[in-house]
Amino acid sequence: MGKIKNLLKKSTKIGASALLLVSTLLPSLALQGQLIVSATNASTTLAPGGAVDTGNHTWGLKDFQTANNYTPVGKNTSGAGWSSSSTYDFGTNQANTGSWLPFNGAVDMTQSIRIVGTTLANSKGLFGSGKILGDANGILLTNLSSSQLSGGATGGNLGVGNLGSGTYFIGNNYSYKKTSIIVRSDYNTATVIAQGNGPGAKILSASSDYTANNNSTNLFTMEWSNPVLNSDGTVTGTISYLSRNGSTNYISSADITVQKSMSIGFMAATGGNYSQMSVTVNEVTAGKGVQPVNVNYLNSLTGSQLAPKGTAWKNSTITANVGDKIGVVAQGNTVQTSDNYDYFVPVAPTGYNFKSFTPAVTVQNFPVGTANPNQINVSYTPLAQSAGFTFNYDPMAQRTPTVPPLYSVSGLLIRLSWLLLLIFKRI
Known part of the structure; x- marks a missing residue:
């Protein structure tokens, strides 16, 4: 020869x-039961843990x-x-x-x-x-x-x-x-x-x-x-x-x-x-x-996976052609003309506001077993919470004659009854 x-x-x-580009924040989902759509007009809203396919x-x-x-x-x-x-x-x-x-x-x-x-x-x-x-x-x-x-x-x-x-x-x-x-x-x-x-x-x-x-x-x-x-x-x-x-x-x-x-x-x-x-x-x-694009949902304050009411929002997976530019847009916003496909981000869960998303990605091929470079992050910010507290007194404890006013506390909701009871026992 x-x-x-x-x-x-x-x-x-x-x-x-x-x-290689940065590693994925969240694991990729198996592509089962995919919805095949053409999302040029951003007519599809992503669902946490769901999968869509660009088709074509x-x-x-x-x-x-x-x-x-x-x-x-x-x-x-x-x-x-x-x-x-x-x-x-x-x-x-x-x-x-x-x-x-x-x-x-x-x-x-x-x-x-x-x-x-x-x-x-x-x-x-x-x-x-x-x-x-x-x-x-x-x-x-x-x-x-x-x-x-x-x-x-x-x-x-x-x-x-x-x-x-x-x-x-x-x-x-x-x-x-x-x-x-x-x-x-x-x-x-x-x-x-x-x-x-x-x-x-x-x-x-x-x-x-x-x-x-x-x-x-x-x-x-x-x-x-x-x-x-x-x-x-x-x-x-x-x-x-x-x-x-x-x-x-x-x-x-x-x-x-x-x-x-x-x-x-x-x-x-x-x-x-x-x-x-x-x-x-x-x-x-x-x-x-084709390669998967992971759309990850994050808490903007902690940078970790969003978990409203203790239930984690798993990433969405978009099956897209290598070379396509894939993006997301906020609810009600128009698409980016430079993108091949855009998708609406999920509506913010109760207790959160939508904050931001990272730019669109041009889908890259990558070797199996290496980090997936095709990542989009969507961030949500927790809302400030108000809580009212009603105080009960131990009738056997010495205390001031007046009843304290109702207090409102912003931030994380904390159960304080037992602490307040101890305080007023000492008054």
């Missing part, structure tokens, strides 16, 4: 950010051909950008570059996925096929979000391994062969599926080697098929990538287990050799990846 192992050295490194969970080709639906990241990729409504130039026509075009949304791995398009690798000539081509061009599938990716890096031991075992590269690897200082031979190219995991990064599957055509487009088809939902919430299925070089198809496939919602994007990278690389998207069939 030639030098396909070089993918783990010469593909891009896109490092994980230093920190299918991607189409137009979504993947909209530039604003991506957040490009990369290193030394000047000139990267969209050359047409469906084609992205990675800006990799220089040594040691890493360029990724992550989609802001995510894909639902419990459903089949199909992405069809073309890739281009053009080394600007040098005697025909396979001369001085770049090193990797394909699709990156990861459990991280686009906000958890940095601008990439160069140096030794680059590759998908830097993103952990939940990241996969699916595409073409161009491995240049040089037999001597004078004689150069063509690249060995292979269609590969590779899994990251630091030093444990590995090639899961590879096609036979072939000499890539330079300065030509290669039709590709990426498919996720036969997904099975496991009892632990993961999904097992078959990932495959077909690349057509000339009239021959080169296919690689592997069975992998992933979480339900995965981020996806397109990637190109170079090492010492390089080329102009781009991707064109022509067909997409995919479900949208």
Whole structure:
């Protein structure tokens, strides 16, 4: 299989950010009996402990051909950008570059996925096929979000391994062969599926080697098929990538287990050799990846979970598409035009006033087992309480002849009869 192992050295490194966002204050609820609504007009009031679903969970080709639906990241990729409504130039026509075009949304791995398009690798000539081509061009599938990716890096031991075992590269690897200082031979190219995991990064599957055509487009088809939902919430299925070089198809496939919602994007990278690389998207069939948004109800004075009359208000759960902006509004208020979905906060319970809520969140994908970054806090303030006290006297105790007036006390209601009785016994 030639030098396909070089993918783990010469593909891009896109490092994980230093920190995840703050952890959830309250546990997430199981999503059962969800109400599917379109809340653009904030017609739905959240219920403590309840669950709602935004709906609209299918991607189409137009979504993947909209530039604003991506957040490009990369290193030394000047000139990267969209050359047409469906084609992205990675800006990799220089040594040691890493360029990724992550989609802001995510894909639902419990459903089949199909992405069809073309890739281009053009080394600007040098005697025909396979001369001085770049090193990797394909699709990156990861459990991280686009906000958890940095601008990439160069140096030794680059590759998908830097993103952990939940990241996969699916595409073409161009491995240049040089037999001597004078004689150069063509690249060995292979269609590969590779899994990251630091030093444990590995090639899961590879096609036979072939000499890539330079300065030509290669039709590709990426498919996720036969997904099975496991009892632990993961999904097992078959990932495959077909690349057509000339009239021959080169296919690689592997069975992998992933979480339900995965981020996806397109990637190109170079090492010492390089080329102009781009991707064109022509067909997409995919479900949208979703993640829960927790709406937590807090006592503004204590900062802890709201518990009117001793009964805790559990968080509400909003099932939303990754990339959507979800917010809440006070009863009777208008929605925020910048949000995809807004929901009314619950009416304040007896003895409390609504106070505030934190800003809307753009839903992020995140690895299972880590803190959910999608949190909205709603605060309620307890009202001042007034209480009247009537005093009774021990007829055998010495006391003043007048009856004390009725006192009102603001704040927490406290039972003081026994204390007052002791006081007046001493009068």
